[in-house]
Amino acid sequence: MSAERYRLAMLATNDAIWDWRLADGHVVWNQSLRTLFGHALDHSSAAWWLDHIHPDDRARVEADIHAVIDGNGTAWTGEYRFRRADGSYADVFDRGSVLREADGRPVRMIGAMLDQSSRKAAEAALRDSEQQYQALFERIDEGFCVIEFLDGPHGPMSDYVHVSANPAYLANAGIANVVGQKVREMVPDEAGAWVETYREVLLTGEPIRFERELVATGRYLELAAFRIEPAERRQVAVLFQDVTARHRAEMALRELNDTLERRVQAEVAERLKAEDALRQSQKMEAVGQLTGGIAHDFNNMLAVVISSLDLLDRKFLSNDTRAMRYVDAARNGARRAAQLTQRLLAFSRQQPLKPETLDVNRLVAGMSDLLRHSLGAGLQLETVLAGGLWRAHADPNQLENAILNLAVNGRDAMDETDGAGRLTIETANCHLDERYAADQVGLQPGQYVMIAVTDTGSGMSPEVVAKAFDPFFTTKEVGRGTGLGLSQVYGFVKQSGGHVRIYSEPGQGTTVKLYMPRRPGAAPDEVEAETVANALHGDGRELILVVEDEQAVRLMSVEALEELGYRVLETDGAEGALKLIDAHPDIDLMFTDVVMPGMNGRKLADEARRRRPDLKVLFTTGYTRNAVVHNGVLDHGVNLIGKPFTLDELAARVREVLDAA
Structure with missing residues (x-):
């Protein structure tokens, strides 16, 4: 009965209970060794325990405990630092009792380790807070x-x-x-x-x-x-x-204003001037919104026209010189119209810029303190800076403002969840080719420096993403935002000759990618392949399953893969994907989005491989790889292609996954 009570007590306590058999040094631990310190329960020697005590504390603890055992004592207490499984040290308060035979010979020692790291950290924080308060109070x-x-x-x-x-x-x-x-x-x-x-x-x-x-x-x-x-x-x-x-100065001023009619007239004239400026500003904003709305709709129409002309060119008219001349004329006209709409979009966003050659990594690193101060103590900031990053051509002050703007937006989005989260800022070299640039109004193909800002906040619906860059559009409550932040970011990036995209899902956070032009005349650090060899195409026999909940993206992916020579099946979610996998054992590759309603892409891949262990999977997402991994959506080592991707990039990535062992 006594042994059973002892066993139940070891299970119930939050302390790490140890039972040390002194004859042979064997030690038995309870489950708290794992929960408190992360160690497995198969460590059964006193030597292992001593080895995990901080070197500066080890000799003292060993001497104190043996003084009790060898000196006929019954109780021992001590404080020391104990190494956890992850290599960090916990502040421990330990106490033990020596069990002896009738003749006084020690046979066992039973004790309990209390992890007091949190308490000591809290006490230290309290001391710091009190010291700061006292310093402020005095000064x-x-x-x-x-x-x-x-x-x-x-x-x-x-x-x-x-x-x-x-x-x-x-x-x-x-x-x-x-x-x-x-x-x-x-x-x-x-x-x-x-x-x-x-x-x-x-x-x-x-x-x-x-x-x-x-x-x-x-x-x-x-x-x-x-x-x-x-x-x-x-x-x-x-x-x-x-x-x-x-x-006293204000009183004197009031008396002066009361006695001098000239000052009164000046005040009236100044007020009229301010009111005229306000009316002009409101008129410009209204016109800007109107032209922006018109240009937005017109751009959608032009995107359809240009995409249709590109597909017509690629699929049907490569050998018809006369038809090609008409298509090129139409395409040139559409592109000129796209440039006109771009000028309309920039109508109310013109600002004097001072672009210069920038080391974006250094700029982001230099903003760390400002960003941490802006985010507050409850949020984590992580920067992932690419090695060998190209120089960018942009106004450094405006770029800092844009990054800070996005960080504050991310902070507000994370405040809407649980008040905690992670903001990831990442840099990378990026090449936007002609196929991708043709679908983006005003974007020139070429080399860009990408800055991505990712938060783990509440995310946005497609409807909200579609309006996010509109002036004065905001989802925040009154008093927390003007709706001009993203509009200003958009205007700056466009005026700088760059590109900006938002990727977001409700409940999954948001990634905003800024593409700033590479410094003109800079020699590339690496020679990039500009074309895709025919060897990267399919042979007409390989079958690919496309899983994407957004119809427009799914249709684009299907058409691109068919153009590359693959057979394609498509579905809008996990349920349909699993049915197709069961019905088509010849599927060679599943190409799936990561974030989808219901079962996400990671869980879908796990279930699909449970049924088809040999099935190859390629993920796609609008989030940067580092942000996705750190947010817990994907594991390391998976095959991933980020949105947006070009036809050449898709061809190379699909071929790489299919050809892998």
């Missing part, structure tokens, strides 16, 4: 005090006493040694007004800002007061400064 120029309400002869909470005050209290208020003084004793003639103001703050919990003269010292004060929680403490904090000189 700020503004007066600061904490008052506590008392019941007095004038009724409940009719008086208050100064609990604490900083050195600047005297300099701003002109009263010394206020701690311990009651307001009705300090300034009896005006105490009632002060009590009424601060009592309202205490009762309602609403902070207040106001200005008032402290008649007793002739000081005019600007004050802010707020309740200290919980309300039962009956305390209010007050921050104030002496603005007597400013107040």
Whole structure:
């Protein structure tokens, strides 16, 4: 019965219980060794335990514990650092009892290790916070005090006493040694007004800002007061400064304005000028929105025209010179129309830029402190900077503003979830070829430096993504955003000759990719293949299953794969994919999106390989690889192609996966 109670106690406790047989050094641990420190339970020797004590603590602990065992003691306690399985050290409080035979010979020692790392970290944080508060309390120029309400002869909470005050209290208020003084004793003639103001703050919990003269010292004060929680403490904090000189200047100005008609006329003229400027600004914004909407719809039409002409050129007219001349003329006209709509889009977004040659990695690294300050303590910032990154050609100040804008948007999106998350900023070299550029209005094919900003926030629906760059469009509540942030980013990138794309799914976060032009004249660091050899095409026998929930993307992928010489099956989700896999055992490759409603691409691949272990899988996603992996969607080592991809990139990646052993 006793042994059973001991076993149950070892299972129930949160401490790491150890039972050390002294004769042979054998040690038995409970499950907490794994849960607290990550170690497996097969470590059964005292030597292993000593080896995991921090080298600076090991000799002391070993000497102390043997002093108890060898000195006929019964109890031992000690604090030391113990190495976890991941290599970090935990702050441990350990205690043990020696069990002896009747003749006093020690046979066993039973003890428990308590992980007090969290408590010690909290204590250290509290000490730092108190030190920071004390330093601020002592050094700020503004007066600061904490008052506590008392019941007095004038009724409940009719008086208050100064609990604490900083050195600047005297300099701003002109009263010394206020701690311990009651307001009705300090300034009896005006105490009632002060009590009424601060009592309202205490009762309602609403902070207040106001200005008032402290008649007793002739000081005019600007004050802010707020309740200290919980309300039962009956305390209010007050921050104030002496603005007597400013107040006198304002009074003098008012008197001057009251007596001089010329100043009044100047004020009226200035106001009329400001109102005219405001009306002009509103008119420009309205026109900008109108032209932007027209250009957006027109661009959709042009995209269909240009894509249709490209497919007509590639599939049917390669040998018809006369028809090709007409197609080229139509394509040139469509592209000129696309350039016109691009100018309309930039109508209200023109800004003077000072582009220069930039090391984007250095710019992002230099923003780390600013970004961490902007994100707050609850969010993690991770930067993944590419080696051998090309130089970009852009305005550094505007690029910093754009990255900061995207980071703040990501922070707000993560605040809508659980207030925690990760922001990933990644850089990479990127080549946008002619096929991809032809579908993007105003984009020139070539080499770009890509900056991707990814958050783990609430994400956006396709409807919201479609409007995200529109001026004044916002999904935030009133007061948290103007709707101009992404519009300004869009305008800057476009004006710089770059490109910007958003990839997002509700509940899965958002990635915004900025493509900035590579510095003109720079020699490429690597020679990239510009064409795809025929060897990268299919032979008409290999069968590929395309799984994509967005119809437009799915149709594009299907047509591209068919153009590359593959047989293709398609479906819009996991359920249909599994049915097709069961029905078509000759499927060679599954090409699937990662983020889909219902079962995502990772789970779909696991289920498909459970049925077909030899099935090859190629994933695609709009998120950057580092962001996707770190957000827990994909594991390392999977086959992945990021959106957007060109026909050449798709051909090479599919061929690589199919030909892999």
